[in-house]
Amino acid sequence: MKRTGFSAPSLPEETAGELEEFCRLVRGDIIRMTTLAGSGHPGGSMSSAEIFALLWSQANVDPADPGMQGRDRIIVSHGHTSPGVYAVLGRLGFFDLHAAVTTFRLAGSPFEGHVERCVPGVELTTGNLGQGVSAACGMAVSDRLAGYRNSVWVVTGDGEQQKGQISEARRFATAHGLYNLTVIVDMNGLQISGRTSSVMPQNLAAEYAADGWDVTEVDGHDLRALYEALKLRPGRTAPRAVLARTVMGKGVSFMENDEQYHGRAPTRDEASRALAELGVTDDIDALATERASGAVSIPDFQIRPACAMFDLVGAPRTYAPDYRGDNRSAFGAALMDLASLNPDNLPIVFDCDLKGSVKTAEFAKAYPDHFFQCGVMEHHAATAAGAASLGDRVVFWADFGVFAADETLNQHRLNDINMTNLKTVATHCGLDVGPDGKTHHCIKYLALMSCLHNNFTIVPADPNQTDRAIRYAAGHPGNFFIALGRSKAPVITTEDGEPFFGGDYRYVHGKPDVLRDGTDVVIVTMGSMCTKSLEARAILLESGVSASVIAVSAPLCITPTLPASLRRFRLIVTVEDHDLETGLGARLGIALAESGTGVPLLRIGVRGYGLSGEPEDLYRLQGLLPEQIASKIMAKLEAIGCS
Ligand SMILES: Cc1ncc(C[n+]2csc(CCOP(=O)(O)OP(=O)(O)O)c2C)c(N)n1
Structure with missing residues (x-):
């Protein structure tokens, strides 16, 4: 024909x-x-x-x-x-x-x-x-x-x-x-x-x-x-x-x-x-x-996962301990680095009327041909961005968490089924969003992303880890969901005062980071709660309790080595700015049960919807401030006879 x-x-x-x-x-x-x-x-x-x-x-x-x-x-x-x-x-x-x-x-x-x-x-x-x-x-x-x-x-x-x-x-x-x-x-x-x-x-x-x-x-x-x-x-x-x-x-x-x-x-x-x-x-x-x-011949067609990625992701930026910025700005800066390193193969960026807040405005100004304004059309944006990533391009879609996850789960699901290659950067996750109130608190993103089978979810702890996570996502194929907060995120340091995620630190998906070592209790945490947990650790030390703090940046990818490494503690504690029933604690709880760890678990996180208010006040209402975390841990130790 x-x-x-x-x-x-x-x-x-x-x-x-x-x-x-x-x-x-x-x-x-x-x-x-x-x-x-x-x-x-x-x-x-x-x-x-x-x-x-x-x-x-x-x-x-x-x-x-x-x-x-x-x-x-x-x-x-x-x-x-x-x-x-x-x-x-x-x-x-x-x-x-x-x-x-x-x-x-x-x-x-x-x-x-x-x-x-x-x-x-x-x-x-x-x-x-x-x-x-x-x-x-x-x-x-x-x-x-x-x-x-x-x-x-x-x-x-x-x-x-x-x-x-x-x-x-x-x-x-x-x-x-x-x-x-x-x-x-x-x-x-x-x-x-x-x-x-x-x-x-x-x-x-x-x-x-x-x-x-x-x-x-x-x-x-x-x-x-x-x-x-x-x-x-x-x-x-x-x-x-x-x-x-x-x-x-x-x-x-x-x-x-x-x-x-x-x-x-x-x-x-x-x-x-x-x-x-x-x-x-x-x-x-x-x-x-x-x-x-039963003798019919069935063709062995395999879906071709979209796999565009940058070979050049550049040297990571290191934010000094006195840096006062938010993780979303670290994303915006890394995005600009990626673009200038790959001028012939620029990333494509989709936005839903939030470019200033999600920190893609600079990219939009510099590369208007590669920036696609979608207005308040998140369902469309999620599908279109996913499909654009089937075209051999590195594609980012940045939006507030509630729109990037809750609003568009169905679209992510179709992207997931199609094995697209979309880097979703969800800013404004958690109670950390603050005064906008409960409609804008994205507190169940792990539950939503766990509905997908081919998705890499990352919850960076600070600007340095954010920078490296963004470069990692751009340099690896697959759909990523990178959950960031709104507020300024202090740079996490080593005990020597150096940036923990700076210098030679490279992001490895699924690898927990031991921020501090201890002997009695281990606090497993993520995102904005890493800093709060470190502060809780200091309070516990004053009471003679030695705590490890472990940052889990890939809470949907808990490998058996993590529960195995927690056996030596008397109490395992999870702390998260996320719904308690469906977040890090719940995921770790399953892993601990499956590995037969037998160590008591205390989960600390968000219960129900948050309110309108400054993040610190919202955290207080949910018992997520360092002194509250420490006292819950002390109470639990007493309850299990370990005080
Ligand atoms: C989002 C969604 N809602 C509902 C359905 C169930 N459903 C499948 S086909 C269909 C009707 C579609 O009508 P039309 O587009 O006219 O297709 P036709 O009847 O001509 O095949 C519905 C409601 C679906 N597949 N997807």
């Missing part, structure tokens, strides 16, 4: 004929796949068939080299239409179609119920609706900065358009001039609960136009008309929305316009009738036998 790259003035007639036949077969594949699996989403797959077929057959993509540099990006946001996607990709030679048909939704198969990024030709795993347009924006951003002159295509459902994040993405695309972006909405008019117009009325043409997009309406089953709507138009001055009128279940009379086929597979009998209507051979029984035999 001839590939035009959408640059021919019209779809060549021969190709149009071939594609019509192609779509008939694709519909047969969708029926066979879903009936064999006994589940899936045939209705939307069949309404999107022409859109998928036209995009993957005509766009600048190569089945023999799906990861080709500078390729067009095709993102399927309504990921439940995976049968349609797999049928089109298989038929175009991205992989063996037979494997997709026989193993769709079979445990162990990469052909999962929603599109998966490990499958050749699929740019992004999707399924939780509403994120594809944001992801497309992120890819458009990183591809533009890489100098590619490609197109970015997104296909979405019309019910999906109800999701608010899509309106965020629309505004971002216009604001940042992403004119190579085309969103194609499969307007089949149905969703799970019936007609889209009655589930939630919407005027998509007006909404897209209001946000500055070019809007075209077209018959989504007419390949020639669809091509005309999608073809390249040099000199575009707006992103483009193509509202494609389609029919759910298109091609099979009894499935057409019936919402039950949104998410129900045809029965065996229905499948026979459907295949007969389509003129496709009914081989389902033979395929079912093959599927049940």
